[in-house]
Amino acid sequence: MTQNFKPSIDINVLYRIRNGPLKDYQSDIDEFQKLIADNRIKYNEMFDVDMKTQKRLTNDTVKEICKLGKMQVQLLKDDPKKMLAYLYALFAQIEFSAIAKIVIHFQLFGGTILEVGTDYHHQKYFNDINNFNIVxxxxxxxxxxxxxxxxxxxxxxxxxxxxxxxxxxxxxxxxxxxxxxxxxxxxxxxxxxxxxxxxxxxxxxxxxxxxxxxxxxxxxxxxxxxxxxxxxxxxxxxxxxxxxxxxxxxxxxxxxxxxxxxxxxxxxxxxxxxxxLFQITISQLVFGRLLYIFGPTIFLAIGLKTAIRYAFSRRQFGEKGKPEELIIDYPTHNRVLLPMLATNMVFEFSRNWIIDNLQESSRSDEKREEYHSIVSGVKAMVCEFTIQSVSKLRVFCGGNGVSSYNYFGAMRNDLDVFQTAEGDGAVLYQQLSKFLLSEYKKWYKKQGMTGYIMKEVQTFLTTSNPIHTHYRSMPYLLSNEFHHHAFLFRFEKTRSIVIDHLNQCKGKGLSFLQSWNASLIQVVDLAKTYTHLFILENAQRTIQKVTDPITRHVLNDIVRLYALYNIEQDVGFYRNWNYLSSGKALAISEAVGELCNTLKPYALSILDSHKFHEDSLNIPLAKKDLDYVKHMADRVGIPYSSL
Ligand SMILES: Cc1cc2nc3c(=O)[nH]c(=O)nc-3n(C[C@H](O)[C@H](O)[C@H](O)COP(=O)(O)OP(=O)(O)OC[C@H]3O[C@@H](n4cnc5c(N)ncnc54)[C@H](O)[C@@H]3O)c2cc1C
The missing domain is CATH 2.40.110.10 (Butyryl-CoA Dehydrogenase, subunit A, domain 2)
Structure with missing residues (x-):
């Protein structure tokens, strides 16, 4: 089936969109990557290395990186995008522990001194931090x-x-x-x-x-x-x-x-x-949480590159006398891989918004609180999604996914730590929900009972309108309006559910904390539904700015796929609240399948629109020439020159 999968979109245009906030820092990224390569600083493969040696190798790598003189604590405030550009350059070029060590040293240690300390501390410590004289x-x-x-x-x-x-x-x-x-x-x-x-x-x-x-x-x-x-x-x-x-x-x-x-x-x-005082102190450290979004989206992009390139080269089973089928052509494969690719890309757009708004967010307490809450929700969602996805990707590569040379094991283990770092999802989602409910309380105070009733009536009309719940023409199902409406409905409905639940608990004489904890499932759902809405709105806005017609067309399909797949995954909610008829739900599933087929020919060029130093990783399944047999043979030492 899949015959022509040559790149047909401009990968440089796509690269600039996917890495929007860093596009003015490309020369810094290139220069840093070259410096690292010229100084022979390498990715340390730690497959058979004991624990103490691992720590030593990682520390040596960080020492060498610091000697290059690029990483500076002050960048966190003066030019945070440059700091991110340097971190981006490090991904796949050195082992992840070394990146984590750099982040702990510069951002968690240095950044705390920068944000919570004063000039005296800056003068006293920054030089030694930058030179790694102190750790x-x-x-x-x-x-x-x-x-x-x-x-x-x-x-x-x-x-x-x-x-x-x-x-x-x-x-x-x-x-x-x-x-x-x-x-x-x-x-x-x-x-x-x-x-x-x-x-x-x-x-x-x-x-x-x-x-x-x-x-x-x-x-x-x-x-x-x-x-x-x-x-x-x-x-x-x-x-x-x-x-x-x-x-x-x-x-x-x-x-x-x-x-x-x-x-x-x-x-x-x-x-x-x-x-x-505690809240203010902690809110200064939001850059760290941003890194827990930055890292997983990059990891998943590397994992997707490996699994999708493999799926476009691996053949299993077929009709007699014909070439076997490429595994990408199995719907059990492409129906998961393409929504995953789409989801990671819309996550990247949210990550870009977060980077672009980092400095702006510190202008007032209100902005800081809103920003902090959004970052908490996105961090929780991205970490949860990426760890689950990497496990699936490893299975999609069959036995070869188990080989440490294809990096799913290392990625999964490193990503696992991200999930609870700076707080697990259950805790972070609560921070976002608290913010959302307090914003709603402010709105309610302004609008009063009339505004509230109007909103409830609107929701009722949506679910009781048969045209709305049954209408399933393909153009409508693919439209931004439908996706936005569905995501907004889910968020507002969940908010009413949470408020009802809290009120019921209060009515039973429970304290606020008891009521809150008794409503946690709904509270966490509220944050999740908002995070999805935020991600969708941000992705739709991002695409509006894309001028290149082919890229815009492909990205539109990417966002549609994310939206419809997400609705499909949550069909129980939509059916329970009469938002979708069963016929419409089935039509959505069909649309997801069609979008996967439409996007499949673009998948390889989408993968190319990332510029990691993947050669440092030397992943046999992820090579651009798609010759995984040769690369696996090279990795494990099978002789083949005489064949
Ligand atoms: C490899 C590694 C490196 C680390 N590095 C550092 C470091 O350099 N410096 C540092 O200070 N810390 C560090 N940490 C600690 C890390 O920040 C904490 O593990 C993290 O903050 C979570 O805290 P916890 O482990 O105490 O989990 P807990 O708070 O005990 O949470 C356990 C579980 O209970 C759930 N839970 C807790 N409270 C609630 C609630 N109110 N509602 C619902 N569920 C709840 C959580 O979601 C979680 O699933 C590191 C941890 C690891 C594993």
């Missing part, structure tokens, strides 16, 4: 608390006489745990700790804590630390547990942009409460 970690999580950071137990008690903080780990559960970059190489951490001032708990603050002598690497007295052991992924990172016993650091080590202790011993802050 930084981010010490927030404890054995007892991860998602709920406000309840951490580590204490830093201010000693007025010596002007020092005295740091203690008062219980086993207060042991800092999972702290990256620390068990073998870390010299400093930014420590999240309760600040005790004159007997009063002032809430969570951040203090720079030196751990080791950077020259001898000896751990300072008053600190105990060790490795967290073998992990399913990120084994190049030296994650540590840390305990403190009356360990002292000077007053100046408090990152004091939002709260300070003066030389004459006064605690000062303009922030109204410890809770607010």
């Amino acid at each position: 930084g970690g981010f010490a927030m999580t404890e054995m007892g608390h991860g998602s709920n950071v406000r309840q951490i137990e580590t204490t830093s008690t201010y000693d007025l006489t010596t002007k020092e903080f005295v740091i203690n780990s008062p219980s086993l559960s207060s042991t800092k745990f999972w702290i990256g970059n620390v068990s073998m190489f870390g010299t400093h951490v930014v420590l999240f700790t309760k600040l005790i001032f004159q007997g009063q708990d002032k809430g969570v603050h951040v203090i720079i804590v030196p751990l080791r002598d950077p020259v001898t690497m000896e751990v300072y007295k008053g600190i105990q630390l060790g490795d967290c052991g073998h992990k399913v992924g990120w084994n190049g990172i030296d994650n540590a547990w840390i305990r403190f016993t009356n360990y002292r650091v000077p007053r100046e080590n408090l990152l004091n942009r939002f709260a300070t202790i003066t030389e004459d011993g006064q605690y000062l802050t303009n922030i109204s409460s410890p809770n607010k």
